[in-house]
Amino acid sequence: MSTTSITRRPTRVSRSAQPGARRAAGRPRGAWSRRAPLLPALVFMIVVTQLPFVGTLVISFMRWNALDPGNRGFGGLTNYTAAFEDPALRSSIETTVLLTAAVVLVSLLLGLVLALLLDRRFRGRGIVRTMLITPFLVVPAASALLWKHAIYNASYGLLNGTLTWLWSLFGSAHAPQPDWLSTTPLLAVEASLIWQWTPFMMLILLAGLQSRPTDVVEAARVDGASTWQVFRYLTFPHLRRYLELASLLGSIYVVQNFDAVFTLTSGGLGTANLPYTVYQTFYQGHDYGQASAEGVLVVICTILLATFALRTVSSLFREES
Amino acid sequence: MTTAAMTTPASARRNSALLGLAAWLCGVLFFLPFAWMVLTSLHSESAAATNPPSLGAGLTLQGYREFFGAGTGVSPWPPLINSLTASVASTLLVLLLAVPAAYALSIRPVRKWTDVMFFFLSTKMLPAVAGLLPIYLIAQNAGLLDNIWLLIILYTSMNLPIAVWMMRSFLAEVPKEILEAASIDGAGLATVLVRIVAPVAMPGIAATALISFIFSWNELLFARVLTGVVAGTAPVFLTGFVTSQGLFLAKVCAAAVCISVPVLVAGFAAQDKLVQGLSLGAVK
Numbered sequence: 001m002s003t004t005s006i007t008r009r010p011t012r013v014s015r016s017a018q019p020g021a022r023r024a025a026g027r028p029r030g031a032w033s034r035r036a037p038l039l040p041a042l043v044f045m046i047v048v049t050q051l052p053f054v055g056t057l058v059i060s061f062m063r064w065n066a067l068d069p070g071n072r073g074f075g076g077l078t079n080y081t082a083a084f085e086d087p088a089l090r091s092s093i094e095t096t097v098l099l100t101a102a103v104v105l106v107s108l109l110l111g112l113v114l115a116l117l118l119d120r121r122f123r124g125r126g127i128v129r130t131m132l133i134t135p136f137l138v139v140p141a142a143s144a145l146l147w148k149h150a151i152y153n154a155s156y157g158l159l160n161g162t163l164t165w166l167w168s169l170f171g172s173a174h175a176p177q178p179d180w181l182s183t184t185p186l187l188a189v190e191a192s193l194i195w196q197w198t199p200f201m202m203l204i205l206l207a208g209l210q211s212r213p214t215d216v217v218e219a220a221r222v223d224g225a226s227t228w229q230v231f232r233y234l235t236f237p238h239l240r241r242y243l244e245l246a247s248l249l250g251s252i253y254v255v256q257n258f259d260a261v262f263t264l265t266s267g268g269l270g271t272a273n274l275p276y277t278v279y280q281t282f283y284q285g286h287d288y289g290q291a292s293a294e295g296v297l298v299v300i301c302t303i304l305l306a307t308f309a310l311r312t313v314s315s316l317f318r319e320e321s
Numbered sequence: 322m323t324t325a326a327m328t329t330p331a332s333a334r335r336n337s338a339l340l341g342l343a344a345w346l347c348g349v350l351f352f353l354p355f356a357w358m359v360l361t362s363l364h365s366e367s368a369a370a371t372n373p374p375s376l377g378a379g380l381t382l383q384g385y386r387e388f389f390g391a392g393t394g395v396s397p398w399p400p401l402i403n404s405l406t407a408s409v410a411s412t413l414l415v416l417l418l419a420v421p422a423a424y425a426l427s428i429r430p431v432r433k434w435t436d437v438m439f440f441f442l443s444t445k446m447l448p449a450v451a452g453l454l455p456i457y458l459i460a461q462n463a464g465l466l467d468n469i470w471l472l473i474i475l476y477t478s479m480n481l482p483i484a485v486w487m488m489r490s491f492l493a494e495v496p497k498e499i500l501e502a503a504s505i506d507g508a509g510l511a512t513v514l515v516r517i518v519a520p521v522a523m524p525g526i527a528a529t530a531l532i533s534f535i536f537s538w539n540e541l542l543f544a545r546v547l548t549g550v551v552a553g554t555a556p557v558f559l560t561g562f563v564t565s566q567g568l569f570l571a572k573v574c575a576a577a578v579c580i581s582v583p584v585l586v587a588g589f590a591a592q593d594k595l596v597q598g599l600s601l602g603a604v605k
Contacts, residue, residue: 034431037421041481042437044418048478049444055455114347122341128348130589134355137588141541141556142577145563146358149570156370156570158357165373177372195354203596207604245603256448258542263560275450275542282454283546295451306446310439 053299060292067286079293089294091270092277093301096255098186099273103193104250108243110194111201118202119209136199144263147192152264154179185269189260197254201246208242209235244312251305274298362574369571384575397576400558405583406469407544407554408537411476415484415533416526418477423488428495428518438489441482442601449479449542460547467549475543480533483601487532490602491525492518528594531587538584555580 063075083089118129135143151158160177167175180188212235220230258275265271267280278298282291360376361369362385368378383391390396426434456475457466465471495518503513544554562576563569588595596604 031432034425034429036425038425038431038437041418041422041485042440045441045444045478045481048474049447049452052452052455052459053447055458056451059454114344117340117344117347120337120340120344122337122344124345128344130592131348131352133588133592133595134352134585137535137581137585138355138358139539139556139559139577139581139584141539141559142358142581145559145573145577146354149563149573150357150361151354153570156372156374158354158374161372161374168373195351198351200599204600204604207596207600211604242604245600249600252446256450258450259539259556262541262545275448278450278453279542279546282457288454288458291454295448295454298448299451302446302448306443310442310446314435314439 056292056295059288060296062289062292064288065286066288075289079289080297082290083293083297088272089277089297092272092274093297095186095271096273096301099190099193099257099271100251100254102190103197103254104247106190107194107197107250108201108247110198111205111246112239112243114198114202115205115209118206132202133199135195136197138196140196140259141263143196144192144260147188147195148181148264152180152188154181181265182269185265185271189264189271192264193254193257193260197250200253201250204246204249205239205242208239212238241312241315248305248308248312252302255302255305274301358574359578361571362578364571366568366571369574370568384571385579387572388576388579397555397558397579400553400555401580403469403472403548403552404538404555407472407476408534410469410473411480411537412530412533414473414477415480416530418481419484419488419529420522420526422485423492424518426485427489427492428500438486441485444478445482453543453546457546466547467551469548469552471547472540472544472552472554475547476537476540479540480536483536483598484529484533486601487529487598488522488525490597491522491529495521524594528591528598531591532595532598535584535587535591538587 060079061075061077062073063078064072114132118125118132138146149157154160154177157180159180160175163175163177167173178184217230217234220234225233255273256275257273258279261267261271261273261276262279267273267276272280274294275298278291278294281287281294285291363380363382364375364378365381365383368375369384371378387393388397425431426438431437456471460466460468460471499517500513503517508516539556540554541556541560544557545560548554548557559573559576559580562573591598
């Protein structure tokens, strides 16, 4: 349902597509033999991802609470009005926007710095690259537990332990020992996600840097361009599409984040984002109708984002073909 | 980026060394939390929970022994095997569906193949949580709750769009001229697939499989809602590992390390193709 509006956009692309596509037209028998290998995957995706969403849409207009099974029926827009009037949902929309924007922007910036540092020859570059990728390869649930217990813990976490050690160097026994997860909960969730997503951004931007035509850079150097000028007028314009791609793909993954919020704070202290709130309404509140309405709202928010994402991907895609 | 040509060689060399040092520093800083996790997992519980941290404390495998059930008798193997089953089976299913689909989108493309590509991609943007409830209700009625097959199907749908995009970008690298020459020479479909397509596509298939495996292994939301004691996966087991009483830091770190090992291995194996996969084939 949601996807039809998205998929309509790139039809323009297909006309200018590969010559192979033109050859496919016309012959009905040949067309079906071409389609056959595609069909299983297509049917599978429609059944497993589109039909459930239609179900969500239907249930979102129903009165349906699992704890009150007798009172089930058509509820009109009540779930939506309830969802909009619910301050918890409004704050979770706000949290989602803040969390996604902060994580994507900071990790994009850090990723850019790291990519620029790695796009040079130096001793041990392979080792540094491997070390930088590692955070992305820790199971997200494990990473969230690591941050919660081994790093943020107020009495024996690494952060406060380091503070104690630093203060003791100066002979003080009274190092500040903040309880990170309760004083700065959202920041704590963001930091752990930034740690995880910076390598992703770095990898994409590094690939972008390495695909930069070197002869133009060399020519600019010979003409006396400074490092900053080369970056500003050559590297950055070339990187722009990679920056867009990295931030949009990152947003799609981070908007849907559940593991970090669930594990680090259990959605408490204003850190509940939309996926967590839907999970909570459904899993703990058992209000199926309202959970579905919230789910539909999540999808509407994502479509806005996804439209931009698809446009970016399709521009890269067009260039390739 | 090397330093500008305007600067003198000596200062250029110094700048270059400084930038190299900065790169190392960043690398170490990002690696630090992971290193801390591994170190803590090798400490005793009492040495793990000190303030300031006891870096030089004696190393022990006690945390790992506890993870494998030494203290409680709870074995981690059922959830680990569930994770392995769900990840491997869904990855095989993904390849089975994605490779022919990618063939029909690149080598012998259907009409409007870009529309199909964008349909696959748009399903990836539909948040998983939006379809969760109907899936839960259907599974409940069909008696599929806490069944590993349900996860296998859902993980397949989660990774299939990524795999189709990746495989298409790999198959697009098969030279068209050779394919045409082969069909003029009368080579059958099987010959073309085995002799020409497979050698080019093999590294791509391997990378696709590894990335699909990683995403399935990491998944928490579906596993948490749709499984229980029987089909619970490793990440669910891990989140249930934290106890409210006593010290558990070393034990939890050991568990986190053990559960991350398959992903680390798969990730480093796919390192070169990781970007291409994560960017859905848009970046090479």
